[in-house]
Amino acid sequence: xxxxxxxxxxxxxxxxxxxxxxxxxxxxxxxxxxxxxxxxxxxxxxxxxxxxxxxxxxxxxxxxxxxxxxxxxxxxxxxxxxxxxxxxxxxxxxxxxxxxxxxxxxxxxxxxxxxxxxxxxxxxxxxxxxxxxxxxxxxxxxxxxxxxxxxxxxxxxxxxxxxxxxxxxxxxxxxxxxxxxxxxxxxxxxxxxxxxxxxxxxxxxxxxxxxxxxxxxxxxxxxxxxxxxxxxxxxxxxxxxxxxxxxxxxxxxxxxxxxxxxxxxxxxxxxxxxxxxxxxxxxxxxxxxxxxxxxxxxxxxxxxxxxxxxxxxxxxxxxxxxxxxxxxxxxxxxxxxxxxxxxxxxxxxxxxxxxxxxxxxxxxxxxxxxxxxxxxxxxxxxxxxxxxxxxxxxxxxxxxxxxxxxxxxxxxxxxxxxxxxxxxxxxxxxxxxxxxxxxxxxxxxxxxxxxxxxxxxxxxxxxxxxxxxxxxxxxxxxxxxxxxxxxxxxxxxxxxxxxxxxxxxxxxxxxxxxxxxxxxxxxxxxxxxxxxxxxxxxxxxxxxxxxxxxxxxxxxxxxxxxxxxxxxxxxxxxxxxxxxxxxxxxxxxxxxxxxxxx
Numbered sequence: 155x156x157x158x159x160x161x162x163x164x165x166x167x168x169x170x171x172x173x174x175x176x177x178x179x180x181x182x183x184x185x186x187x188x189x190x191x192x193x194x195x196x197x198x199x200x201x202x203x204x205x206x207x208x209x210x211x212x213x214x215x216x217x218x219x220x221x222x223x224x225x226x227x228x229x230x231x232x233x234x235x236x237x238x239x240x241x242x243x244x245x246x247x248x249x250x251x252x253x254x255x256x257x258x259x260x261x262x263x264x265x266x267x268x269x270x271x272x273x274x275x276x277x278x279x280x281x282x283x284x285x286x287x288x289x290x291x292x293x294x295x296x297x298x299x300x301x302x303x304x305x306x307x308x309x310x311x312x313x314x315x316x317x318x319x320x321x322x323x324x325x326x327x328x329x330x331x332x333x334x335x336x337x338x339x340x341x342x343x344x345x346x347x348x349x350x351x352x353x354x355x356x357x358x359x360x361x362x363x364x365x366x367x368x369x370x371x372x373x374x375x376x377x378x379x380x381x382x383x384x385x386x387x388x389x390x391x392x393x394x395x396x397x398x399x400x401x402x403x404x405x406x407x408x409x410x411x412x413x414x415x416x417x418x419x420x421x422x423x424x425x426x427x428x429x430x431x432x433x434x435x436x437x438x439x440x441x442x443x444x445x446x447x448x449x450x451x452x453x454x455x456x457x458x459x460x461x462x463x464x465x466x467x468x469x470x471x472x473x474x475x476x477x478x479x480x481x482x483x484x485x486x487x488x489x490x491x492x493x494x495x496x497x498x499x500x501x502x503x504x505x506x507x508x509x510x511x512x513x514x515x516x517x518x519x520x521x522x523x524x525x526x527x528x529x530x531x532x533x534x535x536x537x538x539x540x541x542x543x544x545x546x547x548x549x550x551x552x553x554x555x556x557x558x559x560x561x562x563x564x565x566x567x568x569x570x571x572x573x574x575x576x577x578x579x580x581x582x583x584x585x586x587x588x589x590x591x592x593x594x595x596x597x598x599x600x601x602x603x604x605x606x607x608x609x610x611x612x613x614x615x616x617x618x619x620x621x622x623x624x625x626x627x628x629x630x631x632x633x634x635x636x637x638x639x640x641x642x643x644x645x646x647x648x649x650x651x652x653x654x655x656x657x658x659x660x661x662x663x664x665x666x667x668x669x670x671x672x673x674x675x676x677x678x679x680x681x682x683x684x685x686x687x688x689x690x691x692x693x694x695x696x697x698x699x700x701x702x703x704x705x706x707x708x709x710x711x712x713x714x715x716x717x718x719x720x721x722x723x724x725x726x727x728x729x730x731x732x733x734x735x736x737x738x739x740x741x742x743x744x745x746x747x748x749x750x751x752x
Contacts, residue, residue, distance in 0.1 A: 183467045188460055195456035199449050206445045207411075207425070210438050213366040214427050217374065218436045220362060224274055225431035228352060229336060231267045232316070236338040236350040238263065241280060246346040249286040261289050276333055276355045279326065282340075282348035290327075292353075298326045300349055306339060315339040318432040320381030321356060332356045334383070336432070359383060372440035377402045378432070391418030394439060402426060402435050413442065559613045575612050578605040593718070596663065596670070597629035603638045603661065610646060617657065618650040624663030628670050632744040634714050640707030641674045641725075641737045649678030649735055665743065669723075672739040681729035689727060708737075715741060 235241070240260055244252060260280065268278045268291040277292035281300045290298055309317045319335040333353040340348040363374040363385030371392045376383040382399060394402070398414050402424070409427040416422050423445055426437035556579055563572035582605040600622060607620050642659065650657020662673045681689070693712050712725045719742050729735035 180471045184464050187463045191456050191460040198452050210425050214438055218427050222429050222431050229431055232336055232352055244282050244287055245342050245348045274354055274358045277353040279351045283346045292327055294329050296327050320378040321383040369440050369444035375437050377435040379403050391416050391420055556609055578608045581605045593632050594635045596631050596633050599633050600624050606639055620659040622661045628665050637711050640711055645674055645676040649676035653678045670741050675736040677734040680731040680733050686729055
C-alpha cells in the first residue's frame with residue numbers, strides 16, 4: 155500500500171523536475187508567505203501602537219518640561235517679590251507713614267518682573283492693607299479691585315500662603331479676559347493682610363498646548379483641583395466626563411495612562427503627567443481610533459498582500475520549474491568545466507549533475523567568502539573613518555561645554571560676548587557640515603578653526619593664545635574638511651593645557667613647488683622620543699589595532715588625506731621634550747570639484 159502511494163506520487167506529482175519543484179516547494183512557499191505576512195502584520199501593528207503612544211508621551215514630556223520651566227520661573231519671581239522685606243514690613247503700616255520712595259523701590263522691582271516675563275504675565279499686583287498700598291502693572295488701563303474676603307475665605311491650607319488658580323475670569327482688573335493665577339496671601343494676625351497676585355495669559359497656554367498635533371479630535375488639558383483648561387474647542391463627546399475629571403484631580407500617581415468610554419460610546423485614551431511647579435496634571439485626551447487609525451489599514455493590506463503573493467508564488471514556481479528543467483544538463487556540463495581541478499568534492503551518493511553543481515557552488519562559496527571578508531574589512535575601516543568625521547563634527551563634550559559657557563556669559567549679563575560665542579558656534583557647525591561635502595577650500599577650513607579657537611579662547615581665557623598665519627595664495631586650494639580641528643584640539647588638551655604659564659598655538663600655511671603645507675605648533679612640554687616613535691607607528695597601523703597614544707581623530711585625518719590624495723601625503727609629527735610639538739599636513743595643490751568618495 156505504501157509503495158503504491160509512492161508510485162502514484164512519483165507518477166502524478168514528481169514525474170519531472172518541474173513537477174517535483176511545484177509539489178515540494180509550492181506548499182512550503184504558501185505557508186511561509188502566510189506565516190510571514192501574519193507575523194509581519196502583528197509586529198507592524200504592535201510597532202504602530204507603540205509609536206503612537208510614544209509620540210503622545212513625547213508630546214506630553216516636551217510640553218510639560220517647557221511649562222514646568224516657565225511656571226517655576228514665574229513662581230520663583232512671586233516668592234522673591236512677596237518675600238521682599240520692604241513689602242512685608244509695610245503690612246499694617248498706616249497709609250500716612252508710607253513714603254513715596256517705598257512705592258518707587260517696590261514698583262521698580264515689580265516692573266522688572268512684569269517686563270521680563272511679559273510673554274506669560276498678563277498683569278501683576280501688590281495690594282497691602284486692603285488697598286491702602288496698591289501697585290500693579292497690566293496690559294489694560296483699569297483700576298483693580300481686590301475682594302479680600304473672597305480670597306482669604308476661599309484659599310486656605312497653605313502654610314506659606316501660596317496658591318494656584320486655574321482658568322477664570324479676571325474680576326480684579328475687570329477685563330472680561332480669562333486668566334490663570336498664582337498668588338500669595340500674606341497675613342499678620344496682629345497687623346494686617348496683603349495679596350501678591352500674578353495673572354497668567356490664557357493665550358500663552360493655548361499656544362503652548364496647541365503646538366503639538368495629536369489628532370483631529372485629540373487635545374491637551376491642564377487639570378487642577380479647582381478646574382481644568384482645554385487647549386481647544388472640542389465636541390462634547392470627546393470632553394472628559396465628571397467621573398474621569400474627578401479621578402485625575404484626586405489621583406496620587408504622578409503619571410499614567412488609562413482608557414474610558416465616553417458618553418457617546420467613544421473609546422478614549424488618557425495619558426497624563428504632573429507639572430512639578432504646581433502639581434497640576436497635563437493630560438492628553440485622544441480618541442482611540444485616531445491613535446490606532448492605521449492598524450486596520452495594515453491588517454487589510456496584509457491580507458491583500460498575502461493573497462497576491464500566493465498567486466504570484468503559484469505562477470512563479472511553475473515558471474521557474476519549467477525554466478530550470480530545460481537547461482539543467484547544460485548547467486551541469488558548464489559547471490563540470492569549472493571544477494576539473496577539484497574532484498575531491500564529488501559525492502558518490504548524489505547524481506552526477508548534482509555532484510558538479512555542489513562542487514561548483516562550494517568553490518564559488520569559498521571565493522565569495524574571501525571577498526566578503528575583504529569587503530567587511532574595508533567597510534569597517536570606512537565606518538571607523540565616518541565615525542571619526544562625525545565625532546569631530548559634533549563632539550558632545552565640546553558642544554555641552556560651549557553651551558554651558560554661553561549660559562555663564564548670559565548669567566553674568568555679558569550678552570555681547572555670549573552673542574559672539576553663539577555666532578562662532580553656529581559658523582563652526584555650518585562649515586563642519588558643509589552640505590555633506592568632504593572637500594572644502596582652505597579658506598573655509600581656516601574659518602572653521604578660527605571659530606573653534608575663538609570659542610576655546612573664550613572658555614579658557616588667558617590659558618593660551620593663538621595666531622593664524624596662512625598665505626593668501628593658498629586659500630582657494632582644496633583640503634579635506636575637518637583636517638585642522640582634531641590637530642588643534644590635541645594641541646590644546648595635550649600641549650598647552652599641560653604646560654605651566656600661558657600656552658601659545660600657531661597655525662601656518664604655505665606652499666612649496668607642488669604641495670601645500672599646513673603646520674600646527676604649540677609651546678607645550680613636547681613628546682619623548684620613544685613615545686613619538688610609537689605614535690608614528692600607530693599612525694600607519696590599521697584601525698583594528700589597539701591604539702595607546704593617538705585617538706581616532708588624528709588617525710582619521712591621516713587616513714582620509716591618503717585615500718583622497720595618495721599615500722605620499724598625510725600628517726607629519728615632530729617634537730622635542732620641553733620645546734613643544736609641530737604637526738604638519740602635506741597635501742597636493744588641487745582646485746575645484748574632485749572625487750569625494752571615501
